[in-house]
Amino acid sequence: MKSKSNNNLRQLLENRAAEHSDKTFLLSEADGRSWTYLEFNKAVNRAANLLLKNRIKKGDVVSLLLPNSAEYVIAYFACFKIGAIAGPVNSLLKAEEIEFVIGDSEAKLLLAGSQFSAPFSGTPVPAGGFAPRERLPHLQNIIRFDDEAEATKSFSEELEQIEIESGDEAIIIYTSGTTGKPKGCLLTHQNLIANARQITEWLGFDENDRLLTIMPLFHMNAVSVTTMTALYASASTVVSPKFSASRFWQIISDYKITSFGSVATMLSMLLQKNSEFKIQDSKLNPKSKIQNPKSEMLRFAMCGSAPVPAEVLRKFEETFDCLVIEGYGLSESTCRSTFNPPHETRRAGSCGKPIGNEMKIFDENDEEVPIGELGEIVLR
Numbered sequence: 001m002k003s004k005s006n007n008n009l010r011q012l013l014e015n016r017a018a019e020h021s022d023k024t025f026l027l028s029e030a031d032g033r034s035w036t037y038l039e040f041n042k043a044v045n046r047a048a049n050l051l052l053k054n055r056i057k058k059g060d061v062v063s064l065l066l067p068n069s070a071e072y073v074i075a076y077f078a079c080f081k082i083g084a085i086a087g088p089v090n091s092l093l094k095a096e097e098i099e100f101v102i103g104d105s106e107a108k109l110l111l112a113g114s115q116f117s118a119p120f121s122g123t124p125v126p127a128g129g130f131a132p133r134e135r136l137p138h139l140q141n142i143i144r145f146d147d148e149a150e151a152t153k154s155f156s157e158e159l160e161q162i163e164i165e166s167g168d169e170a171i172i173i174y175t176s177g178t179t180g181k182p183k184g185c186l187l188t189h190q191n192l193i194a195n196a197r198q199i200t201e202w203l204g205f206d207e208n209d210r211l212l213t214i215m216p217l218f219h220m221n222a223v224s225v226t227t228m229t230a231l232y233a234s235a236s237t238v239v240s241p242k243f244s245a246s247r248f249w250q251i252i253s254d255y256k257i258t259s260f261g262s263v264a265t266m267l268s269m270l271l272q273k274n275s276e277f278k279i280q281d282s283k284l285n286p287k288s289k290i291q292n293p294k295s296e297m298l299r300f301a302m303c304g305s306a307p308v309p310a311e312v313l314r315k316f317e318e319t320f321d322c323l324v325i326e327g328y329g330l331s332e333s334t335c336r337s338t339f340n341p342p343h344e345t346r347r348a349g350s351c352g353k354p355i356g357n358e359m360k361i362f363d364e365n366d367e368e369v370p371i372g373e374l375g376e377i378v379l380r
Contacts, residue, residue, distance in 0.1 A: 008164040008189040009080040012231060017041035020207070020234055028070040029240040029251055035070070040077075045159040046152035047078035053155070054109055054141050058083030058162060061172060063107035063139075064218070065089045065098065065116045068241045071148045072217040073227060075111050076171075080189070083164045087172045087184075088218040091116060097182070099135060101174050105184055106138040111145040166190035173220055173331050185331045187220075195224050195334040196232035198356035203259070203302075203325070203342045205233040210297070212251065212260035214240045220331050225261045225302060245273035256297045263305040267316045267324065274319060300325045300342055313348050327352050333379050354379075 004019075006012040016025070021038035028034070035043060056062060062079050064086055066072045079086035087105045089098055091113075102110065145151050170189045174182035199205070211230045215222040217239070230237035238255045243266055251257070300323040301316075308316075313324050327339035328351035339355050340346035360368050361375035369375040 006193055007166045008168065009077065009170060009192060010162075010164055012193060013041055013044065013077060013081075016231060016234055023207070023234070024236050025231070026070055026073055027236065027238040027255065029238050029255065030069065033070060040074070042157040043074050043148055043152070044077040044081055045157050046155040047074050047148060048081040048159050049155040050143070050152050051078055051082060051084060051109065052160075054143070056082065056084050056109055058164070059085065059169070060109070061085045061087045061105045061107040063087040063089050063102045063105065063110045065091060065102075065110060065112040066145060066217070067091070067113050067115070068213070068217050068222075068239055069113075070239055071113075071145050073213075073237075073239060074148050075145060076217075076223070076227075080164075080170055081159060081162075083162050083168055085169050085172050085186075088223070090174070090216070090218045092216075100181060101184075102139065103136050104181075105172050105174075107136075108138055108140050110139060110142045112142055114144050114146050164189065166193075171220075171223070173218075175331050187331075187334050191334040192224065192228050193232065194356065195336060196228040199225060199229045199336055199339070200233045202339050202355040203300075205229060205235055205259075207234040209233060209235040209258045210256055211235060211237045212240065212255070212257045213237050214243050214248075214251075215261045215263075220329075220334065221261050221304060224334055225304075225336060226259075243269075245269040248273075252298055258297050258299050260301055262301050262303045264303060264308040264312065267301070267303065267308060268312050271312065271315055271319060298322055302327060302339075304329060304336070307349060307351075310349055324348075325352075326350065333357075337379055 004015045006015060017037045017040070022036050024034050025037045025040045026035045051062060062084050064072065064075050066075065076086050087107050089101050093101070143151065167188050167190060169186045170192055171187045172184045173187065174184050176182065209230070211226040213222050213226040215226070217223060227237055238257065240251060248270060303324050304327045308324060308326060316322065317324060323344065325340050325342050325346060327336050329336040329338070337354060337357060337359065338352040340350060340352035346352070358380045360378050362378050363369050363375050
């Protein structure tokens with residue numbers, strides 16, 4: 001299935017569209033839209049031609065300031081298709097921080113949701129408002145990208161060939177800036193493909209899987225773990241606008257989700273909401289027996305960002321009959337660097353084992369430290 005060359009993300013997508021043209025790849029939980037692999041490839045081509053029309057060329061940065069949506073995924077791949085660099089922007093940042101990220105990356109184009117685009121439109125804003133457009137000299141245009149079909153309806157589904165190497169940059173993602181302002185981290189086409197391959201092989205994903213993308217798409221977790229991995233595995237991904245503890249299990253059931261990305265706080269919120277439902281139900285119907293939500297298709301939850309407290313992990317697995325697979329990663333490593341094995345022998349509380357890379361712990365002199373001692377994580 002994966003015998004064709006996948007040297008860059010354009011090749012990977014076009015190969016999957018040829019291999020699985022009628023298979024569903026992308027679903028929008030917000031409005032029920034869906035795209036087969038072939039339809040998705042055509043939508044991406046139209047969006048890529050939109051970028052070319054706006055004088056975006058290979059190596060240019062396109063900032064993405066969008067809500068979690070199918071449009072976000074299409075925008076990413078439109079950049080990849082022409083060798084442009086996708087620049088996801090954290091929409092939760094303050095206005096001046098958003099301006100810094102767009103300016104520091106020297107983005108030439110901004111694809112924005114309508115709720116985010118006003119400050120950059122060049123139109124007057126209320127007193128005290130934020131109008132940064134004049135302070136972004138590299139930014140040539142802002143395009144509202146709320147509806148990909150409407151935004152790209154006049155563009156061709158055929159796309160010119162552009163030479164893209166595996167080592168060409170695909171994404172610039174800004175880190176948290178723990179030692180000052182956020183810093184742009186450049187990731188290549190091969191970085192993204194390699195991480196998707198590592199996750200797919202380690203966790204055993206295949207074309208029968210359907211992953212839920214509920215983490216923010218401005219973060220590498222959602223990009224790599226549940227989007228790129230779905231593409232590499234010839235699977236499907238469902239994009240949800242935001243996490244909702246009250247609606248979560250209905251989404252899992254309705255879309256027959258097999259795995260999802262999460263953080264520890266999400267698991268805690270699901271437990272809390274389940275307790276609230278039990279209390280409410282017991283008051284309305286004291287004789288009822290609560291049935292814990294469960295989907296027969298759901299295999300495990302993938303969890304990262306911070307360790308899951310032992311009691312939360314135990315209660316979650318007991319309550320929802322859903323294994324939690326913890327992992328570790330960082331933007332600079334394209335996301336996941338370690339994962340626990342996807343079965344009960346995993347070690348709760350551990351970040352797991354390296355997946356497809358080498359990992360050592362060094363001291364301040366770049367010497368490997370003995371087991372049990374503190375040091376700096378080094379990856380290769």
